[in-house]
Amino acid sequence: MKKFFLPVAFFALAISAQAQEAQEEIVEVVPSSKYKAANYNKWSVEVNGGGNNAIYNWNNKSSDAKFLGLWHADLGVRYMFNTKFGLKADAGYDRITNRDDSPEFETTQWRFGLQGVINLGRVLSFEDWTKSFSLLFHGGPAYSIFQNDNIPEDDEMFSVMAGLTAQFKLSEKFALTLDATGINNFGMKYTWNGLSRNAEYLTVTTVIPSQVVNGETIPGQTVTSQVANPATNYTRHLNPLLNVSLGLTYYFGNKQQHADWYLEEDLSQRIDNIEEMLKDDDNDGVPNYLDQEPNSAPDAVVDTKGRTIDANGNGVPDVIEQYIKDNYPAAGNAGVLSDSNILKQLIDSGIINVYFDYDKSVPFDASIGGVDFVVEYLKMNPNASVEILGYADPAGGASYNQALSQRRADAVKQIIVGKGINASRLNAKGQGIDGQFKGSAVSAHQLARRVIFKIK
Structure with a gap:
């Protein structure tokens, strides 16, 4: 018993x-998933270089800036809160010069901005048709400094920018980027070619060379006149600048993938995995x-x-x-x-x-x-x-x-x-x-x- x-x-x-x-x-x-730690890296560094175009130069058409002059660079550090949304701090530099057929000028602008980032590739489910291409939308405010040899002081202003970045995945650590960003400067006191927006008239000096007429020499002369300043006809709150650049993004962290490319395992795959685990051979x-x-x-x-x-x-x-x-x-x-x-x-x-x-x-x-x-x-x-x-x-x-x-x-x-x-x-x-x-x-x-x- x-x-x-x-x-x-x-x-x-x-x-x-x-x-x-x-x-x-x-x-x-x-x-x-509410409590699960993120299984992806969140930080990245972005370096870009390319061209710019100051769309409006309010003097006359002969003073337009060079179209996509190759004098743009920017550096950014980005943090992704999740696979769809993030924040980027960046600094940019632009040197704006005249067209070949325009009077010479050279203007530089520095900007320091903070932008929100949306990973459109994940929002729009690009992963359904590609694993190596994505789009980022970014936008936000910036502080900008405008400098030109013809102005007595630095022109400081508030800027707003927005753009799209196409990403091409090279590896788990690097991505090639192509970016187009539009920037508008509010409150510029000077035009891109250095003319004051506050002056009602401009002094124009014309040099007339000596001439010989019927054997008689007519001496040259310098003529000075006042003309209306065309810069006063345009609002100082509409001063767009376009940047187009090619760059490289580096993802750092100890996880295998960055948030830009990380894919959550879909529900059907999870169920399949659980069913496989529950088998009793x-x-x-x-x-x-x-x-x-x-x-x-x-x-x-x-x-x-x-x-x-x-x-x-x-x-x-x-x-x-x-x-x-x-x-x-x-x-x-x-x-x-x-x-x-x-x-x-x-x-x-x-x-x-x-x-x-x-x-x-x-x-x-x-x-x-x-x-x-x-x-x-x-x-x-x-x-x-x-x-x-x-x-x-x-x-x-x-x-x-x-x-x-x-x-x-x-x-x-x-x-x-x-x-x-x-x-x-x-x-x-x-x-x-x-x-x-x-x-x-x-x-x-x-x-x-x-x-x-x-x-x-």
């Missing part, structure tokens, strides 16, 4: 713990991703990690056999089961327990067999008594779990009373939450929902 009850109890314990652990660990396979009830013994023999009883509980098939769980071997090598299995003192030690050691489902006070049917060992011991020792200690897992409040653990202890007490033991010999105590499981994985909580025994 004793040989029958011992394996039944431990087989039941293993099966119930395995079922609960597998069920609860599956929940943890795919954590909520050896049909032992433990999914492959948890199975530490993936080739268990048919019908073998295994623990929560898929390891065979009774590898030699003698009806005694391996954990008990190992305990006996380590502590009572001379007695053997049969000697232990007939020895009251050894059985007492087994009970007090915590090996024999009764387990419960989540938020339940009715024990698993298969784990009730462990109660019979306590009953047998009490029948062999009429003067002995037993403490029945109930526990709960860390989920829930302390007061609720205290009451739950008491109900569990009372339920086991009634089972023992029903097997012929006087209630006066049984002291049921609820212990509340088992402190040793606080902070443990959810998969370990099954082991906390139990009743243990202490011989008195």
